[in-house]
Amino acid sequence: MCESSTKVFVMEVMGRHAGWIAGAAGLAAEQEGDAPHIILFPEIAFDQKKFLKKVQECVKQFGYCAIVVSEGAQNKDGSFLAEAGGKDAFGHAQLGGVAPFVAEMVKKELGYKYHWAVSDYLQRAARHIASATDVEQAYAMGQAAVEFALAGRNAVMPTIVRKPGKKYSWSVSEAKLSDVANVEKTMPREFITADGFGITSAARAYFAPLIQGEDYPPYKNGLPQYARLKKVLAEKKLKPWKG
Numbered sequence: 001m002c003e004s005s006t007k008v009f010v011m012e013v014m015g016r017h018a019g020w021i022a023g024a025a026g027l028a029a030e031q032e033g034d035a036p037h038i039i040l041f042p043e044i045a046f047d048q049k050k051f052l053k054k055v056q057e058c059v060k061q062f063g064y065c066a067i068v069v070s071e072g073a074q075n076k077d078g079s080f081l082a083e084a085g086g087k088d089a090f091g092h093a094q095l096g097g098v099a100p101f102v103a104e105m106v107k108k109e110l111g112y113k114y115h116w117a118v119s120d121y122l123q124r125a126a127r128h129i130a131s132a133t134d135v136e137q138a139y140a141m142g143q144a145a146v147e148f149a150l151a152g153r154n155a156v157m158p159t160i161v162r163k164p165g166k167k168y169s170w171s172v173s174e175a176k177l178s179d180v181a182n183v184e185k186t187m188p189r190e191f192i193t194a195d196g197f198g199i200t201s202a203a204r205a206y207f208a209p210l211i212q213g214e215d216y217p218p219y220k221n222g223l224p225q226y227a228r229l230k231k232v233l234a235e236k237k238l239k240p241w242k243g
Contacts, residue, residue, distance in 0.1 A: 002064035007112035008055065009035075012099035013119055015070035017042050019187045021123065022070040024207050026199035035066030037197075040102070042072035043187050044196035046081055052109050054197055059112065069098050128224040132213025137170070144172050168209035 013021045019041035026039055037058040040046065058065035073081045082098035099116040106112050130138075137160055144158035155177045163169045191203035199207075217224045 005113060006064070006115050007059050008065050008067065008103065008106050008114040010067045010069060010099045010103045010106075010114065010116040011036070011119065012069055012071055012097065012116070014123055015042055016072035016184075017186060018072075018184045019043055019070045019192075022068050023187055023191060023199050023203055024211075025068040027204065027207055027211065029198075033062050036068040037062065037065050038067045039198055040067065040069040040073045040098075041187060041192060041196070042070050042074055043189070044192060045076040046073055047076075047196075048105070048109075050195075051197075052106070054195070055106060055112070056110060065112075067102065069102055071098055073098050073102075127226070128217055130215060131211045132215040133168075133210055135215040140172055144174075148174070168212075 011025070013025065015021050019039070022039050022041055025036055028035060029037075038051070038054055040051070055065045055067070071082070075081060080098075082101045097118065099118055103114040103116040107114055127135075141158045141160070148156060148158065153174075156174045157177060157180065159173050159175045161171050161173045163171065187203070191200055191206065192198070193200055217226060219225065
């Protein structure tokens with residue numbers, strides 16, 4: 001297609017201030033020339049001149065340029081590339097859509113034909129392609145949460161603690177909500193390449209164990225079959241809160 005049509009593809013992923021999802025996309029690039037060629041992280045201030053130069057270089061070298069951009073990509077002054085105005089319930093700026101913004105910039109400045117896409121809820125709803133590691137940890141977190149509740153624990157959440165060593169291993173622990181609520185862990189600078197457009201070997205070593213193994217749900221007539229809960233409400237035990 002790139003020979004006569006689309007030269008640039010932009011994929012927008014979640015991540016207001018932390019580029020973990022955008023960074024994980026870098027795993028797809030197993031050898032030189034593989035997509036994505038450019039990743040835009042919230043942790044790295046956007047430099048339009050530097051970005052456009054990189055896009056040109058990729059198109060010249062590979063014939064096309066595939067870009068992953070985090071929804072929270074920011075300018076040097078901390079403003080979002082695609083801030084739409086308005087605030088949500090937590091006081092966070094409402095974001096408009098950075099993929100079309102970046103794509104239009106490329107078109108205007110370089111003249112390349114483009115296509116863009118937004119994963120949106122698909123990023124949260126793809127259980128049918130979840131890794132075995134992810135599924136195992138998800139069940140462990142759910143089980144720990146129920147055990148905490150039955151034990152009368154309050155204002156805590158279960159966490160995954162990654163153990164040191166070359167072989168990936170982990171354990172279940174806990175964190176106080178007061179320590180983690182509305183707090184984000186950003187990508188370490190050593191996980192991002194010097195030019196700010198990719199992931200390092202350290203990031204690859206961190207991400208890789210998390211996508212290991214396949215754990216497909218049962219299928220029927222081509223559709224994944226999930227448990228259907230009865231959704232029976234529990235009897236209320238607490239008195240109305242007066243705050």
